[in-house]
Amino acid sequence: MHFIKRKNKYTYWIFMFGIIASLMFVLSACGSSSxxxxxxxxxxxxxxxxxxxxxxxxxxxxxxxxxxxxxxxxxxxxxxxxxxxxxxxxxxxxxxxxxxxxxxxxxxxxxxxxxxxxxxxxxxxxxxxxxxxxxxxxxxxGAWGIAYNPEKTTKPTSWNDLWRTDVKGKVTMMSQWIPDILMTQKATNTTMENMNPVWEAYKKITPSIAQYYSSFSAPEALFKSNQVVMASWFDGRALALKKAGTPIDFVIPKEGGILxxxxxxxxxxxxxxxxxxxxxxxxxxxxxxxxxxxxxxxxxxxxxxxxxxxxxxxxxxxxxxxxxxTTPDWNNIFTKREEWLLKWQEVTSR
Known part of the structure; x- marks a missing residue:
């Protein structure tokens, strides 16, 4: 009889030990996962x-x-x-x-x-x-506007100033960049339904462009080397360059800028x-x-x-x-984007 009780006691503790060990394993696994x-x-x-x-x-x-x-x-x-x-x-x-x-x-x-x-x-x-x-x-x-060198040119007040004859060959704009296309649209006072004035404007400026850049950091080197005096660019990058000592200012023209x-x-x-x-x-x-x-x-x-x-x-x-x-309506622009970028390539090819 005592043997049976002792056996039951041992069985109980073995059972409890198994439960505790299982819980510790689960908690340990959870801790490892975390x-x-x-x-x-x-x-x-x-x-x-x-x-x-x-x-x-x-x-x-x-x-x-x-x-x-x-x-x-x-x-x-x-x-x-x-x-x-x-x-x-x-x-x-x-x-x-x-x-x-x-x-x-x-x-x-x-x-x-x-x-x-x-x-x-x-x-x-x-x-x-x-x-x-x-x-x-x-x-x-951030803001998309115009950066310029105040020691080399006058402050631009319009997006049309990128087309000024006194900065010919000293301007850079971004390649295949919808914000530039949208601001050219505003500068030419046209609509999405009639983009011909925009493409004519690009045809006119392309011979005067120092380069169409593809990297957001590219204008930095162009301003530092005095290859350009005006660019369509981000406010943040222009400000960082100014804080580093390069003569450069940033402006949102009268037609506005892109958010x-x-x-x-x-x-x-x-x-x-x-x-x-x-x-x-x-x-x-x-x-x-x-x-x-x-x-x-x-x-x-x-x-x-x-x-x-x-x-x-x-x-x-x-x-x-x-x-x-201006906050672009991208869902609307997507219906035109491929057409616009193909046209941009066509009118800017030299």
Missing amino acids: ESKEIVVTSFGGKYDEVFTKYVAKPFEEKNPGVKVKLAPYTGIAKLSQGGGSSIDIVQLDDFDIIDAANKGLLSPLEKKDFTSWDKLYEQAFLNSKDGKVFGLTNVF IRSGMSVVKNSKNQDLAKKLIDFAMTPEAQQGFAKELYYGPTNSTVKLDGDVADDVVYGKDKISGL
């Missing part, structure tokens, strides 16, 4: 990566122990379409690429319930597909959907966006961000500055 959690974000390289790491990636890791943010090289729509984004959670792209990718079914829709910053963002920060759903949030604003938007989206096949949305939300915080404004001269998309001094004056900051720039 420790190895990695979220992959594509980026633009260079200084942008440094600032993103400083104000977004590292602080996010600190607030989320066990999470590692890994930056990956820039990945465009073509690569995503071919399955090249299998290991990517978040893509950072220009607004038109995010909208295009959304229309191609490559991204996950975003909803208000997943973002604490949603109601604080300017309306221009939301990147919508053709059916009106939000697929991307803009984390930085440049760089955004973040969750890749449809990401295995870390919730964490990816959490990181995007973090990039919309005032602390992160203040860092981008101070170090890269990009304007904040969160309306609660406070800037002062030269930074507030220099960047696209506040409702008035943002609404004063």
Whole structure:
């Protein structure tokens, strides 16, 4: 009888030990999963990566122990379409690429319930597909206008000043760039239904162009070497060059400029959907966006961000500055884009 009781006692403890061991194994597995959690974000390289790491990636890791943010090289729509984004959670792209990718079914829709910053963002920060759903949030604003060397030429007041005879051979514009086409459309006072004046304007200016550049950084070397005195360019890059000592100023002509938007989206096949949305939300915080404004001269998309001094004056900051720039209707432009770019190639070939 005592033997039976002792046996039952041993059986009980063996049973309990098994349960405890199983629980410890499960908890250990969960801990390992958390420790190895990695979220992959594509980026633009260079200084942008440094600032993103400083104000977004590292602080996010600190607030989320066990999470590692890994930056990956820039990945465009073509690569995503071919399955090249299998290991990517978040893509950072220009607004038109995010909208295009959304229309191609490559991204996950975003909803208000997943973002604490949603109601604080300017309306221009939301990147919508053709059916009106939000697929991307803009984390930085910029302006597309005219940069010029004030020591070599007078301040441009119109986009038509790129055609001035006194700057002939000293002007650069971007190759196959829709914002330049849109501003030429405004300068020639025409519409999307009649683009002939735009193409005639490009025919006229092409012999006077120093070069049509394809890299956003290209005008930097052209200004430094005095090969150009005027360029269609980003405000942020022009300001950075000015701060470094190059004689250069930036202006939005009387016809206006283009609102440049760089955004973040969750890749449809990401295995870390919730964490990816959490990181995007973090990039919309005032602390992160203040860092981008101070170090890269990009304007904040969160309306609660406070800037002062030269930074507030220099960047696209506040409702008035943002609404004063043209926000392209990309879903409409996509119906014309291929035709426009083919025509641009035709009229600018020398």
